[in-house]
Amino acid sequence: xxxxxxxxxxxxxxxxxxxxxxxxxxxxxxxxxxxxxxxxxxxxxxxxxxxxxxxxxxxxxxxxxxxxxxxxxxxxxxxxxxxxxxxxxxxxxxxxxxxxxxxxxxxxxxxxxxxxxxxxxxxxxxxxxxxxxxxxxxxxxxxxxxxxxxxxxxxxxxxxxxxxxxxxxxxxxxxxxxxxxxxxxxxxxxxxxxxxxxxxxxxxxxxxxxxxxxxxxxxxxxxxxxxxxxxxxxxxxxxxxxxxxxxxxxxxxxxxxxxxxxxxxxxxxxxxxxxxxxxxxxxxxxxxxxxxxxxxxxxxxxxxxxxxxxxxxxxxxxxxxxxxxxxxxxxxxxxxxxxxxxxxxxxxxxxxxxxxxxxxxxxxxxxxxxxxxxxxxxxxxxxxxxxxxxxxxxxxxxxxxxxxxxxxxxxxxxxxxxxxxxxxxxxxxxxx
Ligand code: ACO
Numbered sequence: 001x002x003x004x005x006x007x008x009x010x011x012x013x014x015x016x017x018x019x020x021x022x023x024x025x026x027x028x029x030x031x032x033x034x035x036x037x038x039x040x041x042x043x044x045x046x047x048x049x050x051x052x053x054x055x056x057x058x059x060x061x062x063x064x065x066x067x068x069x070x071x072x073x074x075x076x077x078x079x080x081x082x083x084x085x086x087x088x089x090x091x092x093x094x095x096x097x098x099x100x101x102x103x104x105x106x107x108x109x110x111x112x113x114x115x116x117x118x119x120x121x122x123x124x125x126x127x128x129x130x131x132x133x134x135x136x137x138x139x140x141x142x143x144x145x146x147x148x149x150x151x152x153x154x155x156x157x158x159x160x161x162x163x164x165x166x167x168x169x170x171x172x173x174x175x176x177x178x179x180x181x182x183x184x185x186x187x188x189x190x191x192x193x194x195x196x197x198x199x200x201x202x203x204x205x206x207x208x209x210x211x212x213x214x215x216x217x218x219x220x221x222x223x224x225x226x227x228x229x230x231x232x233x234x235x236x237x238x239x240x241x242x243x244x245x246x247x248x249x250x251x252x253x254x255x256x257x258x259x260x261x262x263x264x265x266x267x268x269x270x271x272x273x274x275x276x277x278x279x280x281x282x283x284x285x286x287x288x289x290x291x292x293x294x295x296x297x298x299x300x301x302x303x304x305x306x307x308x309x310x311x312x313x314x315x316x317x318x319x320x321x322x323x324x325x326x327x328x329x330x331x332x333x334x335x336x337x338x339x340x341x342x343x344x345x346x347x348x349x350x351x352x353x354x355x356x357x358x359x360x361x362x363x364x365x366x367x368x369x370x371x372x373x374x375x376x377x378x379x380x381x382x383x384x385x386x387x388x389x390x391x392x393x394x395x396x397x398x399x400x401x402x403x404x405x406x407x408x409x410x411x412x413x414x415x416x417x418x419x420x421x422x423x424x425x426x427x428x429x430x431x432x
Contacts, residue, residue, distance in 0.1 A: 065312035090394035143257035177204035230391025307368030
């Protein structure tokens with residue numbers, strides 16, 4: 001990263017022009033470094049939604065929204081999906097490098113060792129209503145880890161952080177499976193040393209004492225690929241939440257729990273649930289793809305085409321491309337068709353050729369096809385966003401760790417443009 005070779009000139013009313021350093025990042029993108037702007041000029045910048053604001057420097061993930069490129073630590077997403085499993089990618093994001101054979105084996109062993117939940121935590125699940133949204137339980141259980149494993153609050157030996165990270169990656173998977181068992185009113189199935197990360201998850205979810213459950217290798221592959229697709233996406237809403245909470249020196253579990261809450265919203269990770277609900281509704285109502293697109297174009301309908309559009313991608317989201325391919329592969333295996341996949345593909349065709357969507361560069365995003373795969377694996381619709389969270393976990397952790405080591409890391413605290421009254425005097429209660 002180069003600094004201070006180039007400058008931008010800012011001309012403000014009644015002030016001398018000032019030179020502002022321009023930073024060129026490793027991929028050649030330019031930023032104007034305004035970190036001392038207020039001190040130097042008294043001005044702040046106004047940027048709702050942080051559309052133009054770089055909040056940190058980061059070496060974890062690269063997204064090029066114009067060219068549809070996504071890389072984790074320099075590796076292309078296609079390369080990772082084809083050649084690695086989720087545990088390797090989690091290791092890459094968290095530790096910075098792909099593991100060698102020994103590191104891979106040790107990490108898998110550690111994940112298995114840390115996969116059980118404290119017995120007392122199990123009683124929490126039983127106190128939630130069966131119909132509680134799984135994301136509310138996941139957020140609560142994740143922050144509860146800090147009560148059951150409070151070592152994170154000790155004065156920071158690296159080892160403790162390492163242990164907390166491993167625990168989180170492992171236990172969140174167990175928590176999600178337990179949420180499902182509780183929703184179904186079934187006994188919990190504990191993780192087993194016999195299985196890989198994704199096999200274990202499927203077994204904890206679907207093992208039954210009355211019907212033999214065979215772990216389908218295609219579902220294991222699909223799950224690995226889906227989790228990799230979700231594993232990081234630089235400064236998105238939930239990652240920014242994790243960094244922001246972490247910037248107050250809150251512990252890892254609390255910070256990640258905030259990320260889970262941010263992810264829940266339908267404009268972010270909750271879109272995968274919303275896509276399937278939209279497709280189901282349209283299918284039931286016999287709406288055509290064109291009807292759905294027409295409705296999404298009506299500004300006063302309050303309806304958006306879920307799974308379409310992205311703040312950064314102004315072309316096809318590379319994750320959506322992989323998810324679509326995977327969806328077709330998973331469905332082809334069963335030899336069945338899914339009317340919702342057919343509708344989704346028609347919808348894509350109509351939308352990407354429609355002038356409204358073209359002018360605004362709206363394309364399918366990661367959430368458009370993933371729900372159809374989760375559904376086929378047997379995961380209920382209201383748990384899709386939990387699956388997203390399980391995938392995003394290594395990314396959140398990597399960003400939390402990176403923030404903790406950032407020499408310029410300051411507590412996150414944006415300014416505002418005040419629009420309230422100037423000053424008012426309190427009236428006595430009777431006069432108000
Ligand atoms: N359907 C119809 N119109 C849309 C859609 C959509 N899905 N998305 C954006 N637009 C329109 C907006 O109304 C706006 O129109 P205008 O210029 O006439 O006002 C224009 O496209 C630009 O959209 P913004 O809302 O300004 O884009 P922003 O970057 O703020 O929002 C977002 C991005 C939140 C993803 C948005 O596209 C959206 O809500 N999509 C649907 C929900 C979704 O799929 N979310 C998942 C995103 S991926 C993820 O987080 C994992």
